[in-house]
Amino acid sequence: MSNPFDLAGKVALVAGASSGLGRHFALELSRAGAKVAIAARRQAALEALAAEIAATGxxxxxxxxxxTDPGSVTAALESASEGLGGLDCVINNAGIAMTDKALDITEESWSKVIDTNLxxxxxxxQAAGRIxxxxxxxxxxxxxxxxxxxxASLxxxxxxxxAGVVNMTRALAVEWARYGIRVNALCPGYFETDINRRTLKGSAGEVMVKKIPQRRFGRLSELTGPLLLLASDASSHMTGSVVVVDGGQHAAI
Ligand SMILES: NC(=O)c1ccc[n+]([C@@H]2O[C@H](COP(=O)([O-])OP(=O)(O)OC[C@H]3O[C@@H](n4cnc5c(N)ncnc54)[C@H](OP(=O)(O)O)[C@@H]3O)[C@@H](O)[C@H]2O)c1
Known part of the structure; x- marks a missing residue:
């Protein structure tokens, strides 16, 4: 029986591949056999990652x-699909976080987070769905x-x-099942990256870790299995699913 996690001959695109989770996802998708389009704004970081992926074959x-730029999104997805000869899976990972007291959030800060993350x-x-x-x-x-x-505060x-991403995932899953497009969401707990390093390593991190039943933050390697499950045929009957990887944090009352 063939391995359903095998991505040999498949084309993947990772949005937000220049650091953190996205960088890890790109390396793991490549290791699983996929050709990988790595997409983000910081080109030097992408070039370094490309060299690392190429060095492993x-x-x-x-x-x-x-x-945040619709033209950039369309161009990126099309050039990935044309450059690598298809588009089998897309990891929709680009994101930012702003920690602000809710009473002080400005229109500008609110809009920036929603414009990027949602x-x-x-x-x-949409660009992936069309292709x-x-x-x-x-x-x-x-x-x-x-x-x-x-x-959580701030x-x-x-x-x-x-929350918008999760329910958008369900809506797209329902609408696009007829096209053979599966849409699932991955919900990580806390994994140390540029987005949260200062918080997790500080005194706030000591408080946060006590709320996690496993009493530790996640390791990037612990996202590999869930990522490959959702990206591959191993999840061929899963769509609209929300997969949580958080050491039990969400389950704890
Ligand atoms: N780390 C965690 O604990 C955690 C937990 C739950 C969810 N997440 C989510 O995981 C995703 C990755 O976060 P991370 O922790 O890996 O943080 P990160 O290291 O800061 O990575 C964020 C990535 O998003 C990209 N990005 C940001 N704005 C972009 C834009 N306008 N256009 C294109 N790419 C953009 C960044 O690339 P450029 O700056 O080069 O464009 C970077 O590659 C985010 O969606 C985050 O919300 C993280």
Whole structure:
């Protein structure tokens, strides 16, 4: 029986591949056999990642992407699909966080988070969906957060954006099943990256870790299995699912 997690011959695109989770996802998708388009704004970081993937025998394609710019999104998805010969899975991972007291959030800060994390994820999904529909299907993995499922101080805009991503995932899954496009959401708990390093390493991090039943933050390697599940045929009967990877944090009352 063939391995359903095998991505040999498949084409993947990772939005927000220049650091953190996205960088890890690109390396793991390549290791699983996929040709990988790596997309973000910081081109030097993408070039360094491309060299790393190529050195292990993979096929990377760095692509400029700003998810807040609709033209950039369309161009990135099309150049990935044309450059690598298809588009089987898209990891919709670009995101930012602003920590502001809710009483002080400005229009500008609110809009920036929603435009990147929610509208940006929709732009990537729509551009991917158009290509995948033409190709007869594909897998879209939207990276949300456990902040989509519960609240935390100072994160009103982020939590709102991620809750939007989760329910957008369900709506797209229902609408696009007829095209063979599966849409699932991955909700990580806390994983140390540029987005949260200062918080997790500080005194706030000591308080946060006590709320996690496993009493530790996640390791990037612990996202690999869930990511490959949702990106591959191993999840062929899963669509509209929300997969939580958080050491039990969301389950704890
Ligand atoms: N770390 C965690 O604990 C955690 C938990 C739950 C969910 N998440 C989610 O995981 C995703 C990745 O976050 P991370 O922790 O890996 O943080 P990160 O290291 O800061 O990575 C964020 C990525 O998003 C990209 N990005 C941001 N704005 C963009 C834009 N306008 N256009 C294109 N790309 C953009 C960045 O690339 P450029 O700056 O080069 O464009 C970067 O590659 C985010 O959606 C985040 O909300 C993270």
């Amino acid at each position: 993979g096929t990377p394609l760095p692509v400029a992407l700003d998810v 509208s940006g994820v929709f732009r990537v999904a 995948m529909k033409e190709n007869g299907g594909g897998a879209l993995v939207n990276i949300a957060s456990i902040m989509a499922l519960g609240g 994160l009103a805009s982020y939590a709102a954006s991620k």
